[in-house]
Amino acid sequence: MTVFGHRAQAHMSIFDRIPSLFSSDMAIDLGTANTLVYVKGRGIVLSEPSVVAYHIKDGVRKVLAVGEDAKLMLGRTPGSIEAIRPMREGVIADFDTAEAMIKHFIRKVHKRSTFSKPKIIVCVPHGATPVEKRAIRQSVLSAGARRAGLIAEPIAAAIGAGMPITDPTGNMVVDIGGGTTEVAVLSLGDIVYARSIRVGGDRMDEAIINYLRRQMNLLVGESTAERIKTSIGTARMPDDGRGTSIKIRGRDLLNGVPKEIEISQAQVAEALAEPVQQICEAVMTALEATPPDLAADIVDRGVMLTGGGALLGDLDLALREQTGLAVSIANDSLNCVALGTGKALEFEKQLRHAIDYDS
Ligand SMILES: Nc1ncnc2c1ncn2[C@@H]1O[C@H](COP(=O)(O)OP(=O)(O)OP(=O)(O)O)[C@@H](O)[C@H]1O
Ligand SMILES: [Mg+2]
Structure with missing residues (x-):
């Protein structure tokens, strides 16, 4: 029994190590509220609030806590401690803090194979400007990535929700995060229409x-x-x-x-009532702007909700009442974007067109 137990354990630890030795490539969902890290071959290994707490002494800031521990400090800090959320409305609002946070999380999941720099794919809101995209890429590179790829968040959300996005049919995904709501219509693996509102x-x-x-x-x-x-x-x-x-x-x-x-x-x-109304209106606007055949597909197939906001009580019902569309909530809605970004990393060859390595 003991021998068997020992063997099983030894076996486990070898299996544990193999993926991180051979691949430390990661996908990161750098969200306004939560950051999730997916490691190739292992799945989601980290999910923590996007918060950093600093200790300030003689004008010098030192990172005191990151993630869950730092979130507990929000709104409760004495003068010598500052708790910051580096992401606002889906993009980086505080560059240094975002970089410190990404570095901390990468180090946390990447303990053993420090010799290899990972390739990292990060998702960005569809509405992000070129400057905002560059800031995200830059902070991932400074945090230790060998290469940084970007993928549009609605594509990641739809893949993570298990939608058949490569089919020649219209699929509508509504990702309601902490900072933004992104409404997108996808067909043949790409975005036909997308709009991001700063309501979440x-x-x-x-x-x-x-x-x-x-x-x-x-x-x-x-x-x-x-x-x-x-x-x-x-x-x-x-x-x-x-x-x-x-x-x-x-x-x-x-x-x-x-x-x-x-x-x-x-x-x-x-x-x-007001934020809910704005989300419903964004869905209506998207439907009106969608080419008729794709709009007909969406009427047939309904709308998929992802993100933490999808968990708001009766939001699916409210949306159905206001838009007349069938509405489903994705399984594991808080994890969809990270899972989808991770799948893009695993199936990079098939999804090459969706990942942007250089802009
Ligand atoms: N049960 C719930 N009901 C309503 N809202 C919820 C629930 N659970 C989580 N949320 C909200 O979901 C939001 C976080 O969702 P998510 O992790 O998808 O956002 P994010 O990806 O960090 O943000 P963004 O995509 O805008 O950058 C938070 O505002 C949180 O309060
Ligand atoms: Mg998100």
């Missing part, structure tokens, strides 16, 4: 903060707003007119002291 999970959190301030004189931080959204958030008025409620704490704006109140799903639906 962050905008929903802001809408909740504003609602509580205006309607209930309560000031809450981003993490409380996000918690309200992910626990009872809904895109549609509950059928009973109220839904469930939760207790939340914040600061009373009238007298400045902490206060606890109850918020219902109906109130959250009211708070989220």
